Amino acid sequence: MKSDRNLAGGPPALSSVGRLRVRRRTSDRVYEELAAAIRDLRIEPGASLSETDLAEQLQVSRTPLREAIARLVDGGLVSVVPQVGTRVEPIRLHDVEQARFVRESLELAAFAAACEKAERDVAGLRSLLAEQERCHRAHDLDGFFAADEALHRQVFAMSGHLGAWQLMQPMKMHLNRFRRLGLPDPEAVRVLIDDHTAIVDALESGDAAIGHEHISRHARRVLEAAPGLQGRYPGYFA
Amino acid sequence: MKSDRNLAGGPPALSSVGRLRVRRRTSDRVYEELAAAIRDLRIEPGASLSETDLAEQLQVSRTPLREAIARLVDGGLVSVVPQVGTRVEPIRLHDVEQARFVRESLELAAFAAACEKAERDVAGLRSLLAEQERCHRAHDLDGFFAADEALHRQVFAMSGHLGAWQLMQPMKMHLNRFRRLGLPDPEAVRVLIDDHTAIVDALESGDAAIGHEHISRHARRVLEAAPGLQGRYPGYFA
DNA sequence: TTACGGATGCTTGCATACAAGTTCTCCAGT
């Protein structure tokens, strides 16, 4: 029953960062695999896990697995009840809304800061927009998702607050997991790309007010799909 | 050398939450103790830790200790180099600035949302202000710190985004650790309380513009003390 | 038929032993 989860895929334990040969800890590898699996909904919200089963599937002992789970619990993606069980937290619209609020607030602030900057080279953003168009036409959801993330990240980088983007990542897991549910709708993706275009235009012209408007609307779109998704995947929600 | 760190103090492993008797995991207890010790600078920035020593001091085995450390690493407070050592991350002004940016952005957004609310009962905020005054006179830094946190938290609660406050907590560790360095200055505390008072006044009258101004200035004060502190505690900084 | 009780199998929590790697020290040789 649990064995049909598509995890792992065994990357090498040795990776090279630059010239330096770095040994990656099993515990880190396990964490990343689990986090990615939860984010991509390959492990369903609400699913119950078993340390022993997971350890066997991933071919590791329980020790590194437990350390990975401890980190996931910290991020709010997993809950553990001692002597009872471990499970992936269901999607809570309240948490999604709180994460959305955080994201909107930070993006607005980052956009405003980016508008202040003297040189605003939006060439990179334009190419990311083109990539999003390409993925949209090719129905490449994962590609679109990556380009979407890259675009928003780039705005933070231009604002000089890339660190804030990184600090925001853990909490964004809740948001991303929810977003992925509604992403298969091509029309929704079309709207998102139009939003992005408008935002980049505003940034290029340095119009903070217009950008503010578009970002705010863009961020609030996420929850629009909530009722439909909740009806379609009732088991995924709390 | 390491044995003079004032950790632990062995609280009971059983705590009562409401009527329910809950067994607290040692791993959680260890995490909270370490996080508090790092936040309160009882473990100095840059200090090197030893899993074996720490485990002995805290009277636990390395397993729960390591799970706690894994969470601290995730929060960026501790770094681990395999087969070499574990150490408390030094204070990086860049990280502090990024955390400050996040905090300012969120507080501005929360304040604006709170101003929109119909009922704005600032009585609780007023009593927290009084408590801050009291702690200031009594030179009770820990008390002031707690009341400070409570005040800012209350604004988030009034805005309906208490969840955002909670999501922000992990990253705020960097900010708090830095703030505590400069807190012993009574004059600085005086200014902070005046800021708080102005913010509460603005909230009571629902004046978002004035509040925005005060919150922004309040948030930016943190970094003012940076050069002096860096000169006084050079070993604490990266 | 229903209610109660105990055994069994599951779960996670913790401690310990061992493995692998790095750094430091000290001694020998030049």
Add this chain to the structure above:
DNA sequence: ACTGGAGAACTTGTATGCAAGCATCCGTAA
């Protein structure tokens, strides 16, 4: 005196065994 190398002593990483608690199922008795 200085350099090099071998080894000891440390570090963290992982596996395994055991302990403790909860849920479920089955048997028994009313």
